[in-house]
Amino acid sequence: MKILEFAKKEKMVTRDFPVVPYEVTEGFRGKPEYSYEKCLGCGACAVACPSNAVTVKKDEERGLSVWKIDYNRCIFCGRCDEVCPTEAISLSKQYVMCVLFDKEDLTVTGEMKLRKCDSCGRYYSTERLYNYVYNKLISAGWDRATIDEKAKHLKFCPDCRREQAINNYVNQMTKRG
Amino acid sequence: MGPLYTVPENIQKENTVEKKLAHLDKIKRTFFVYRVDAGSCNGCDIEIFAVISPLWDPERLGFKLVASPRHADILVCTGSVTRDMRYPLLRAYEAMPDPKIVAAVGACGCSGGIFHDAYGNWGGIDSHIPVDLYVPGCPPHPATILEGFALALGIIDQKLKKTVHDNDDGKVPFDGTSILNNSLFERDIYVESKSLMGYIHGRVLYKKYCGAMKTAKKPDDVSEVTELMKYLVAQEEDPRYAECLRVLHNNVYMQWLDRMMIMGDEGKNQYLIKGA
Ligand code: SF4
Ligand code: SF4
């Protein structure tokens, strides 16, 4: 009887969840939402992701960089959100994400064009990343000559860049004698 | 690594998708659930118990927890399969009456989760037995788990679909405009905001600051910007943001004026915003 009295005093606490959406609190860590338009394919999120839910793979045959998130593996830690330079991936408040039968439904893929190195012709970065860095360089308030000098290095892959730096250095040294 | 366990033929025959769907259709009323912990960290199990509490009350939908897999309609598995729990999992699976509906709860159950490359871990539930319902999350929110049951029973529809974006046009999310005609200023503000308040609140702070700066007619006019920031700080309800906006103005913005040779050290003090 005591319980009944108690129950009368308290209102009903059960939530009408599947019918009425549940309001999550401020700061809830839900599904990381991916915005393809903003992504550069830089791969910072793939490096940061502790459970390898985000992967960035090079598809040399098609000349694409394939970004993929698998919510099956995501632990909603937000590290991808933390490192992303453009907020292309950020935690949302979405918690409705169950799927039946096919777990591929829980993946999001984004394909981005790759860019070839001007010297050796191998793929080394995405077009978007190159454009982004180039635009940033231009807007960083340098004069034209400095921008051109810096942008020159952008067009080569890290290996060629290193090689060139060493060659330049050796040339300088031999000139000096 | 080849398949560790092949589902026997007679079970396979009884467990086609059509039969499962027909079964799910039939059990609209009461469904019996048996829960297997195949090596979870217990986070998911606690959330499942949270679901059974009156706050969520899944018995409205007909959820009933049973003590034997022989009574069960749905097998709820949590955790990535460890070597020791693999055999009990298989036994529970085979003991279930056909058709067997298996739900994998948690990132571990769906794919191995954070432990996917750990030693002694044999992958997600679906690398051993066929899984029908995937409930991602680490641990999943009670609402997600409840939604999973509702989805299996056909009360609600599935929201997510496989998405592939492949229309790259090389456009980037940066239009080259900048407040002080130098994007390094924004970078400094962003870095300082993040180091002051972390990435979630830091981003809000950055947006607040830059949003206000964009309304300034001449962002390099120190007296106008100082008035603007004083107003913004006074308007701010959250003292953390107010304090950090002040720091951004006093440190980063003033340093930039110095760097752009608009204003040196002398006369700087009158433009600093004092704390409360
Ligand atoms: S860090 Fe951001 S921009 Fe870079 S690949 Fe990941 S989502 Fe794209
Ligand atoms: S929230 Fe964490 S686990 Fe999920 S994709 Fe981002 S970094 Fe990976």
Ligand code: SF4
């Ligand atoms: S998904 Fe997360 S909470 Fe659930 S068992 Fe795995 S580690 Fe634990």
